[in-house]
Amino acid sequence: MSMSKRSSRSPSSTRAPGSGTAIPPSLSTGARLAVPLYKEVKRLMLETVSAGEWPPASAIPAEKALAARFGVAMGTLRKAVDELVAENILVRQQGRGTFVARHDRERMMFHFFHIVGADGSKETPTVQMLAFQRGKADADEADHLGVAAGEPLFRIVNVLSLVGVPIIVDHIAIVQARFSGLTAARFRDRPNTIYHLYQSAFGITVLRTAERLRAVSADADAAGVLGVRTGAPLLQIRRTALSFNDQPVEYRCSLVNTAAHEYFSDLAKAG
């Protein structure tokens, strides 16, 4: 017979809708002709994660069950999961199951903290909050956060110290509307990393970052905090943190004293 298996997704399929083994509504409604089935499955799984049906650190259903749920073969389901694992959204453990990525301390440090000792050693920074204020987005902030200028923001200033020495000054900007209820105390007294707070308290998951670096001269403020002379060279890092659909979450400008530390960029796996 000439009816292909893929054409079962097509509106022009000869199979009567609802006949025989029914197509799950999740796929028959959202399916399009041009996109591969596994991409569609991936998209549905992403939606399920970001909708909260599978919260972080929880196990998702077994591959067999998922394949049945989405009405696809296990190989197709597996390909979708493969990509989600490659994007650090899911984590597989043989014999145990597949889990939604958790943002524990080690993971965060490894993924988003790129400052290492001059010898390449990784240290865990200690954080001190200098300021927590409300303000309105300027053009630059609005652009990077995907909102209109004037949008109400939280602005936080942190100092990060490595082995007791202040090395980094962070200026963080986030949209108030996305973090309603946030207070200085909640931010300061978080039990884990900042991105973990975003996820656990506001359901906002940071998946990746885009960073732009340049060398600048220390102004009086930064010089005072970092204990360098005014005009000393500092590494400026402007980071945009992004969530699921490249939705901007946070705009952060860091100044780093790189006298004894470095920014490490390993492009091993990157495109």
Place this chain on the structure above:
Amino acid sequence: MSMSKRSSRSPSSTRAPGSGTAIPPSLSTGARLAVPLYKEVKRLMLETVSAGEWPPASAIPAEKALAARFGVAMGTLRKAVDELVAENILVRQQGRGTFVARHDRERMMFHFFHIVGADGSKETPTVQMLAFQRGKADADEADHLGVAAGEPLFRIVNVLSLVGVPIIVDHIAIVQARFSGLTAARFRDRPNTIYHLYQSAFGITVLRTAERLRAVSADADAAGVLGVRTGAPLLQIRRTALSFNDQPVEYRCSLVNTAAHEYFSDLAKAG
């Protein structure tokens, strides 16, 4: 019958060597018990590429033919190719074939040149060679190049200009023994990028780089070349370029005037 399909790779296989459909020697000799078949296939393909049987830009045999050559199913062969494609060693083109990655200009720029305009625009730099000298590796260079201190090196100094303005000073160090026959003229008059020269003339392929960044003050030399005042903040990039087995190829120290440009690091796909 209890003989699994995988056990056909095992020395304890019940299949007599050379009987029936022979196992290609490439797999029957190199196979081990613990590693997945597709990893083994991937390793063999990598060897074939680095041995020169499939030169850069050439098409490798069709998937079906390769599956037959390595004695595995197409799905397994495909998984091996998948990883090689993900690591930018192979490039697939539907309908045409699979090719060994070429180091053409656009590709190189995209992968290894991370300096963009302040607005994110990508420009192609023009290069001018300032020096081409021979020397002996100091401790730092020896460490990053994986050789002993005192190893004879080539040292090249380049100036890269964007839209006519000198922006970057590159200090490049490579091991003479790995680039025997290299002359200043060959280096200067290369028709393409430096990494393309490494590949086309010396068979050395740069696959990835590790970069360490810091902010420094311009010394008199750099200040003169880049047209900034002595002491101005510059972005220092120390790059190690690596080949197939993380073999160091080149050690490069760049100084960048980031007044109007930035270093862009997109960690979209990276682990």
Place this chain on the structure above:
DNA sequence: TCAATTAAGTGATATAGATGAGTTGAGTCA
């Protein structure tokens, strides 16, 4: 001659099933 069609090649997607390996917990037996 030259444009359109066709056929054969390629990789891309999808299915279905079998086997292997690691994990967990219920049940068994001393």
Place this chain on the structure above:
DNA sequence: TGACTCAACTCATCTATATCACTTAATTGA
């Protein structure tokens, strides 16, 4: 009780096959 076995579950790997989409070159036909 407590150590052990074992079954049932998970993901991991591998095979085999089929169809679709894209590219290229040969063939056809005006």
